Amino acid sequence: MANSGYDVVVDVDDEGDLGHTDLADLEFHPSIGYNADQASGKMPTSASNTGGFFGSSSSNNRSGDGSSKRFLWTMDFYAQFFDVDTNEVLKRCWAALFPRERFLDVLDGNPDLYGPFWITTTVVLILFLSSTIAQYFARMKDGPYVYDFGLLSGAAGLMYGYTAFVPIALWGVLRWYGSESANLLECLSLYGYSNLIWVPVAIASASNITILNYVFVGVGFGVSALFLFRNLLPVVNATDAKTAKILLVLIIAIHAALALTIKILFFAHGSPVAKKPEGDAAAMMF
Template identity: 25%
Template sequence: MEEGYTSLPSSHLLGSVPAVITEEKKPTTSERGAAPNAKLQIFPPNNGGYQSPGTPYDGGEQTTSNWKGFFSISSYQPYFNVDSDIVVDRLISSVYPTNDFYRKIDTNPDMYGPVWITTTLVFIFAALGNCATYLIHQRYEQDVIWSFDVTYVKWAASIVYGYALLVPAAFYFLLQYLGTNASLIRLWCMWGYSLFVFIPSSLLLVIPVEFIRWIIIILAGTASSWFIYENLKVYTEESHDLMVLVASALVLQFALAIFVKVFFFV
């Protein structure tokens, strides 16, 4: 009797539930082909923000596919797409001249810093230049009536903007002519940050002591010139004949510092 019960198949027992066999879903052709074409993102890259795989970190060029013409704001947006931490780090690097600044801006040169620096310098030269002449006037020429010189604004804008735009452009064409792979945006970025040291030094140039003023402007001019020299040396690796061009950039930067002292802080 017991043998009869045990020989019955379980599928015929009352209340038994047959096993459910699930078939594994195989990916379709479109699903199999989607994975290799997926655009992954690397986060965080070295320069901040998202970056596609394969994008060079050092020495790579930014993509120019977003260029929509000279009169389109979106064409210039990538050069202002930096956060405050990056700008502050570059400002500090410009005060302490080292040759790693060009490496920092290699993959992400910005124009936010240079535009802010040059615009600030225009107002500082105009305002503090008048303030410095007033203090000197009050100390040595009290009998002469002093008046605010509005033309300082015009001269400051012409000199600062003209220097920051034309000098890097001139060196860009010279470097291109001599066979180097120079980048105009990187030169504009580097030259713009090289002017930052004149902002704190201008605050000290208000001191109505001529000897101290000359010491301050010489130190500021030396730091700014050495910053240009250290970062332009990257082009001398291709040809040592370019050292003359790099040295001329150093002299030109120091001459700017002397001109600022003589013209605005008399």
């Protein structure tokens, strides 16, 4: 009966005689903890790991098996960072665009890299397509337009580099200054989802109207910077007051540099990363 999740209690008399035990006297008590774990397909709570690989967060505790048994060269090690479904990713995307609560609360101790990877990849492709369309209309009167895939590599280097190295550097600085709440996976997830605003911004910035491009990029910077500031403020404040102020200024300044780079490289009448016809460099407009 143990396979059905029941504990068997048998009444035994003082002499220890089981010979006259009636089956009617057997009492079956459901094992609640076992049934809950068995129905959900999870290991019992006592067998789960409680340690975090990237910090104090419990983000790696949902996989059931001990993370100490996962190695960098195994797929199981990386699978734990993609432990989300489509509905959860959509919920997080919505929370990134229209934040009603802190995004770290939305993550609920389970930050992921699935959403950040595909969001950043989408931004790279949209930047390439939108900037190509903008330059096509800007130069269509000058002759046949030659597609430049240097824009694609430029977008990939910019977005992947920013989304990966900036949060890693921030996490390292926070840990250096004693912030116990700093978590690498949460930093990567936070920066990855903050890129979502650049998808509509890149689409809207395909126009050759310079002032509109500045407005769209400015809106993208404002929304994403506020998102990062709001969620990183409690973590940064775990350091001393002077360090916290410096870090917040650097976070906003680096993010502003990203927005300005996007505007100059991809939404100008002649991108510096694109091949320009001879004599066109002097006519480049920002």
